[in-house]
Amino acid sequence: MPTHHIVSAFDEELKYLANRIAAMGGHAERMVDQAVFALVNSDHGLARQVVANDEFLDIGQREIDEKAIVIIARRQPMADDLREIIGAIRISGDLERVGDLGKNIAKRVVAVTEARQPVRLFRGIESLAELALTQLKDVLDTYASRSIDRIGFVRDRDDQIDAMYTSLFRELLTYMMEDPRNITACTHLLFCAKNIERIGDHATNIAETVYYIVTGAQMPAERPKEDKSHKVTAQATAAADPS
Amino acid sequence: MAGRLGDFLRIVISRLWSARWLIAGAIVALAGLAASSGATVSSVLLAVLFVVAVAALAPRRDGLGRTERVADAGRTPFDAITAEHLAASVSDPLVICDARGSVVYANKPAANAFSALNEGTSLILRFRAPEMQDLIGGLLSQGKGGSIDYAERLPVERWFRVTASPIGQAGGFFVLVFKDQSETRRIDRMRADFIANASHELRTPLASVSGFIETLRGPARNDPAAREQFLQIMQNQTARMARLIDDLLSLSRLETKPFLNPADRLDLRPLIDGVIDALSPLAKESGVRIERDFGEGAAIVAGNRDELIQVFENLLENACKYGQSGGRVLVSIDRAASGYDGMLDVAVRDFGPGIPEEHIPRLTERFYRVDVETSRGQKGTGLGLAIVKHILTRHNARLTIRSKPGEGSTFTVHFPQA
Incomplete structure (x- = not known):
């Protein structure tokens, strides 16, 4: 933030907000990464650690909310300062949700890995997570650099994540039909996949907020909705995604 | 000559300028002296001229110059480094x-x-x-x-x-x-990954080979026709294992390479031409004609030659194998195409049966196969596109796949413009 205010304390406060967001972002990225790693490698210890780490994000969000309200009350910011503050509130909300979703994946680790699962079940989840994490990283990098020229890729990747999720949904459904003993694990994995897909959505939301902070305009409204899993059925019986 | 005169004049002017206050003081003093003692105007002018001439021409060595010279003598080229x-x-x-x-x-x-x-x-x-x-x-x-x-x-x-x-x-x-420190870490990782993947993927052909050996030693011991057939299958299986190990090794090797944005600039046209030539036996065997539509001019990208050759080899091989029924494969280069500014697109298009939509996003996963039987029949290892994706990530390039069942598939590589 190259802006300089006459009251340098104001600058400091804005900087504090941005730094807190960065710290939250780093934690959220780490949590999702570790949760998926724990899932794939059935690492229960790591999963417990991820669940415990979620507190950091909750505290972070509360702190940013309070700080932002104090700044608004005391400094009465305008234009890009105001956008900066509102943006911080929104992004911290998204990041907190990302943390919750990561925590939810970690909680399912025990249930999924009770019995040894074949590797093929996890390959899809792994690459879906990679896409979502790339999305999150790119978006947070954009927040750091404030250069929105690459932001078009966000839309693209959101598309890819949705398509991948739909495909994964289909695959897991097949495994369930093959062998009813797979149903427990596959249902949990289905929720994990949904969580990861939502993490991608939150990342896209953050991208929109960053765009708003930088330009003051809304991101061109052509949000792709390629998630077709609601149309996927298992032959005649309509087994649709409940969400 | 003129240059030396110019230098001389410049020195004179700068000296006069730096001594201006002194000269002015001297002139005022001389004028005052002349007024009080009643000297002639010409003698005063002469005295003033003399003062100016001394100021302009007399050699001067001021303190500043001396310290600078001393400092110069002490300063090595090392001090000039920032x-x-x-x-x-x-x-x-x-x-x-x-x-x-x-x-x-x-x-x-x-x-x-x-x-x-x-x-x-x-x-x-x-x-x-x-x-x-x-x-x-x-x-x-x-x-x-x-x-x-x-x-x-x-x-x-x-x-x-x-x-x-x-x-x-x-x-x-x-x-x-x-x-x-990636290299050391990656080598550890490579070992673990290689063992995990190899043990998982090699088990199937290995089981089939050992099964046939058992049959050959047991029930089929005295049946020459069956023996011949089984040996053929065993040979195919061992060949598959060899290919699998090759692909796994090349993927692992790619992963151990340091991450560098490739700096070499190269022209894709001759590179792809070379790949097409190398694959012509395979194309002939599968009854596929490879056509090119390269447009005008060179197609320069930043990249590593060997790695890019592997990318197009894998893509074209797939097109020939799985698009066999279409009878032709089209390779086209498109500069500044598509919605992304400054991208150079290379598309490999086949006219085969196409790929069902639900498989498209997953094609670049390791060992993901649309149809296990077809892939095995085509001697696929399930690693070709994973290798392609890995190389392209290292090149800051992306792969997009479009396909409609019945109309064939298009694999497009988007390179950032070099």
């Missing part, structure tokens, strides 16, 4: 930041290694991993140096040993040096 020169010549990524944590200088390896690292970028915002946050926070608030291990997972997994320290005594500037 911190920036030094930082630029360090081969590891190195970032200098100010007391606010904004990047002041990032050397070339740093710019190559980390995206979105420009002058003015806040380090705390860019390096968000909790360890890095602690390190940078401690550095900025207490000037406390230290070193930690830091992993950057995307786009390619890399590990760094990061050392942070304040520069000089005065403070205000800090330096972060990243030592790339």
Whole structure:
């Protein structure tokens, strides 16, 4: 933030907000990464650690909310300062949700890995997570650099994540039909996949907020909705995604 | 001659200028003296001229010049090196930041290694991993140096040993040096991955070979026709294992390579021509005609020749094998195409049966096969597109796949314009 205010304390406060967001972002990225790693490698210890780490994000969000309200009350910011503050509130909300979703994946680790699962079940989840994490990283990098020229890729990747999720949904459904003993694990994995897909959505939301902070305009409204899993059925019986 | 005269004049003028107050004082004093003693105007003018001439021509050696010369004598070429020169010549990524944590200088390896690292970028915002946050926070608030291990997972997994320290005594500037440790880590990882993948994928052909051996030693011992057939199957299976190991090795080798934005610039046209020539036996065998539509002019991208050859080999091989029924494969180069500005697109299109939509997003996963039987029949290992994707990630390029059942598939590589 190259802006300089006459009251340098104001600058400091804005900087504090941005730094807190960065710290939250780093934690959220780490949590999702570790949760998926724990899932794939059935690492229960790591999963417990991820669940415990979620507190950091909750505290972070509360702190940013309070700080932002104090700044608004005391400094009465305008234009890009105001956008900066509102943006911080929104992004911290998204990041907190990302943390919750990561925590939810970690909680399912025990249930999924009770019995040894074949590797093929996890390959899809792994690459879906990679896409979502790339999305999150790119978006947070954009927040750091404030250069929105690459932001078009966000839309693209959101598309890819949705398509991948739909495909994964289909695959897991097949495994369930093959062998009813797979149903427990596959249902949990289905929720994990949904969580990861939502993490991608939150990342896209953050991208929109960053765009708003930088330009003051809304991101061109052509949000792709390629998630077709609601149309996927298992032959005649309509087994649709409940969400 | 004229140059020397010019130099001379310049020296004279500069000397007069630097002595202007002295000369003015002298003139005033002389004029005052002349007025009080009643000397003639011409003698006063003569005296003034003399003063000016002395000021202009007399050799002068002032104190400033002497100290400068002394300093010059003490200064070696070493002193002329700035911190920036030094930082630029360090081969590891190195970032200098100010007391606010904004990047002041990032050397070339740093710019190559980390995206979105420009002058003015806040380090705390860019390096968000909790360890890095602690390190940078401690550095900025207490000037406390230290070193930690830091992993950057995307786009390619890399590990760094990061050392942070304040520069000089005065403070205000800090330096972060990243030592790339990926190689050693990756070799460990490669071993683990290779064993996991190999044991998983080699089990099937191995089981089939050992099954046939059992049959050959038992029930089929005296049946020459069956023996011949079984031996043929066993040969196919062992060939498959060999291919699998080759592909696994080449993928693992790619993963151990350091992450570098490739710097070589090369023309894709001759490269793809070469690949097409190399694959012509396969094309003939599958009854496929490879057509090219390269447009005008060269297609320059930044890339590694061998790796890009492998990309197009894999793509064209797939097109020939799986698009066999279409009878032709079209390779086209499109400059500044599609919605992304400044992209150079190379498309490999086949006219075969196409790929069902639900499989498209997953094609680049390791060992993902649309149809296991067809793939095995075509001697596929399930790694070809994974290798392609890995190479393209290293090149900052992307792969998009479009396909409609019944109309064939298009694999398009988007290169950033070099």
